[in-house]
Amino acid sequence: MLDTAPLAPGVIAFGLLYGMVARQVGFSPWEAWAMSLIVHAGSAQFAVLGMWGTAGVVPILLTTLAINLRHLLMGASIAPHLQGLHPRWRAFLALWMSDESYALAIAAYERGTGSPRYFLGANVGIYLLWPTSGLVGALLGSALPDPGRYGLDLVFPLAFLGLLASFLKDRIGVAVALAAGGLALLGVTLLPTGWTVVVAGLLGSLLGLLLEEAKEAWTRS
Amino acid sequence: MDTLLIFCGMAVVTFLTRYAAIAALGREIPSRLRRWLRYVPPAVLAALVAPAALAPKGHLELGLPAWALLAGAAVAWRTRSVLWTLVGGLAVFWLLRGLGL
Numbered sequence: 309m310l311d312t313a314p315l316a317p318g319v320i321a322f323g324l325l326y327g328m329v330a331r332q333v334g335f336s337p338w339e340a341w342a343m344s345l346i347v348h349a350g351s352a353q354f355a356v357l358g359m360w361g362t363a364g365v366v367p368i369l370l371t372t373l374a375i376n377l378r379h380l381l382m383g384a385s386i387a388p389h390l391q392g393l394h395p396r397w398r399a400f401l402a403l404w405m406s407d408e409s410y411a412l413a414i415a416a417y418e419r420g421t422g423s424p425r426y427f428l429g430a431n432v433g434i435y436l437l438w439p440t441s442g443l444v445g446a447l448l449g450s451a452l453p454d455p456g457r458y459g460l461d462l463v464f465p466l467a468f469l470g471l472l473a474s475f476l477k478d479r480i481g482v483a484v485a486l487a488a489g490g491l492a493l494l495g496v497t498l499l500p501t502g503w504t505v506v507v508a509g510l511l512g513s514l515l516g517l518l519l520e521e522a523k524e525a526w527t528r529s
Numbered sequence: 530m531d532t533l534l535i536f537c538g539m540a541v542v543t544f545l546t547r548y549a550a551i552a553a554l555g556r557e558i559p560s561r562l563r564r565w566l567r568y569v570p571p572a573v574l575a576a577l578v579a580p581a582a583l584a585p586k587g588h589l590e591l592g593l594p595a596w597a598l599l600a601g602a603a604v605a606w607r608t609r610s611v612l613w614t615l616v617g618g619l620a621v622f623w624l625l626r627g628l629g630l
Binding site (some may be wrong): 318321322325339342343346347348349352353355356358365368369371372373374375376377378379380381382383384386387390395398399401402403405458459461462463464465466467468469470471472473474475476480481484485486487488489490491492493495496497504505508509510511512513514515516517520521 | 532533535536537538539540542543544546547548549550551552553561563564565566567568569570571572573574575576577578579580581582583584585587588589593594597598601602604605606608609610611612613614615618619622623626
């Protein structure tokens with residue numbers, strides 16, 4: 309659990325921002341806190357805040373799903389280390405697996421020092437930080453008169469850009485991002501709010517799959 | 530009440546993505562599915578960013594957000610760090626706003 313300390317400033321900074329922005333879309337501090345306690349998925353929470361009030365329940369859940377799909381891959385990579393554990397334990401470890409605690413746990417497993425206890429400690433460490441900093445941010449956020457003036461509405465898109473950069477490992481990744489961005493701009497004028505992200509995300513990622521398979525067929529021939 | 534229900538729905542969806550692969554233990558994810566999944570996050574993130582930058586009010590326009598996010602994109606590209614991207618993008622926003630643009 310103590311190993312989460314180096315990651316704490318990042319989580320806390322994000323939590324504070326999350327809380328402030330949550331206030332901006334009309335959440336009470338308690339709602340902001342409840343969302344972090346219940347959902348515990350920072351990126352997805354940010355994305356959903358961005359569409360809160362304009363999008364329906366289905367786009368909200370689909371966006372949550374889309375943003376969290378990366379956890380499938382993380383789960384697949386950590387699963388071999390959890391063999392032999394009681395299914396209830398595995399489910400409990402999965403429940404609070406965040407990007408940060410996953411990164412700590414998988415790194416520890418690869419060093420040979422990993423254990424379910426270590427994984428649990430990392431999960432709990434992050435789980436303690438995230439809702440608490442969100443609540444503090446939300447309480448501070450109430451004191452700010454007009455957060456839009458300070459550019460706080462740019463916080464999500466900027467954070468997404470930062471996250472996006474780590475996914476752009478090759479040209480196909482860049483092509484996917486450009487295509488999805490372009491489609492989303494088209495979608496803004498054509499689709500109901502909320503669906504833009506789902507449609508552009510789906511088509512953009514399918515393009516990535518197609519390009520990768522085309523490239524493979526090309527290099528094989 | 531509705532708000533809490535939506536939170537619970539999000540929590541269920543989140544849990545499923547975290548648990549599915551761990552529950553499937555040992556069984557391989559089909560390679561095509563795995564490839565496709567890899568491109569979902571960048572596509573979704575780009576789809577979230579582009580309208581915020583170029584159509585913040587629902588129609589195309591080139592304003593402060595566009596420049597701030599362009600600066601953010603440059604920082605993101607160089608540093609791959611979320612926090613530095615925030616700092617860079619907001620700094621440009623405040624600078625331009627301070628200049629009265």
